[in-house]
Amino acid sequence: MQITETWSVSSGRIRDFFLTQNDARENEDGSFSFGQCEVRVSPLPPRRVGRFSFPQTHLVFDGPKEDTETIHRRFVLQFISAGG
8 A cells, every 4th residue: 555645744843753653663765664664755845835935745655554554644643733
């Protein structure tokens, strides 16, 4: 199963999230593993709207359905916010 998303969260905050997960590990290439799911974190150029600038990070969660859904749900619950 693969989930590909772009989030308006800095790659540093996302990396910090994965580093604090006791059951995830950082790989030599900078990706993260959770069970058999690999998570690739790629910073993108900021999105500019007028004079405002928003961070962007591209994420790819790739692995067996159970592991992928578990870590993706945990990630979403950490970074989703109601009303912006």
